[in-house]
Amino acid sequence: KQWYQRRVRAFCRISALETYYRAPMHLYKDVYNIPEPEATICIGKEWHRFPSSFFVPDGATVRFVKSEFKGQLPQRYYSDVNGTYGINPNQNDRNKEEPSVYVSIKECDYLIDVDFGMESKLEPRYNTKSGWTSIKSFPFLNADKSKTIARAFNIPGYSRKNVKYGTYHLLKRTRLIKHQEEERDRLQELKKDQEEKMRKEKLHDNDEL
Numbered sequence: 001k002q003w004y005q006r007r008v009r010a011f012c013r014i015s016a017l018e019t020y021y022r023a024p025m026h027l028y029k030d031v032y033n034i035p036e037p038e039a040t041i042c043i044g045k046e047w048h049r050f051p052s053s054f055f056v057p058d059g060a061t062v063r064f065v066k067s068e069f070k071g072q073l074p075q076r077y078y079s080d081v082n083g084t085y086g087i088n089p090n091q092n093d094r095n096k097e098e099p100s101v102y103v104s105i106k107e108c109d110y111l112i113d114v115d116f117g118m119e120s121k122l123e124p125r126y127n128t129k130s131g132w133t134s135i136k137s138f139p140f141l142n143a144d145k146s147k148t149i150a151r152a153f154n155i156p157g158y159s160r161k162n163v164k165y166g167t168y169h170l171l172k173r174t175r176l177i178k179h180q181e182e183e184r185d186r187l188q189e190l191k192k193d194q195e196e197k198m199r200k201e202k203l204h205d206n207d208e209l
Contacts, residue, residue: 012153019154020141023168027112030136030170031096034110035061042108045123047073050112063103065111068122071095109173116142116166136170174176 010176024046031041032055043050045067056062057083064073072095075088083143090100105111111126119125127134142164 006058009153012155015154016152016159020151020163023114023138023140024049025051026138027136027168027170030151031055031110031112032057034060036109036176039109040103040107041110042103042105042128043112043113045069046112046114048184050074063107065105065108066102066122068095068120072098072207073101073109073135075101111171112169113171114140114166114168116144127167131174132171135172138168139165139166142166 028051034057036039037059041056041059041060042060042065043062044065047064047067047069050062067195072092075091075098078086078088090098092098109195111132113126115125115127117125126132127137145164147162149155150159153159
């Protein structure tokens with residue numbers, strides 16, 4: 001009986017982790033497929049869920065925007081001769097905030113953020129702000145508004161009624177989307193012109209025959 005109970009608890013715990021917290025890993029699959037070369041991908045309060053640069057396309061850069069977190073954030077990797085073991089001069093061993101790691105939100109092409117319906121001056125709800133468009137989103141557990149047992153274990157018939165979700169977003173600059181749409185329309189018009197030109201040339205050849 002104890003063996004059976006342990007198995008059930010383990011299954012409910014694994015199910016909870018997969019159901020409630022899978023959003024970041026699913027989202028980073030889309031991050032890897034970002035089409036723009038040398039895009040700047042920004043992370044704010046969700047810095048601690050960034051898995052690694054292996055989930056970022058070649059040429060893209062991950063940068064941080066300021067949030068309510070006041071500790072030290074990961075530093076950029078510099079691919080020089082000391083890149084794998086050298087100490088960045090801006091690092092410290094006291095977990096003190098290092099302002100040099102931050103960039104302005106204006107420099108960001110993409111932004112990864114979670115929305116729980118609350119905001120502050122340093123952590124606005126970016127998905128509701130003009131200039132940003134959510135291109136991918138997944139539900140993500142709101143632990144503060146969910147009951148402890150329900151979020152710790154995915155219990156059929158109980159957890160679903162006692163957990164609340166926020167939304168995990170991959171946001172893109174609206175101007176980039178507009179530019180892509182304009183470029184797509186331009187290519188479509190160019191294709192139509194080429195097809196029309198080929199049609200006229202074919203008709204002209206048939207007339208000569």
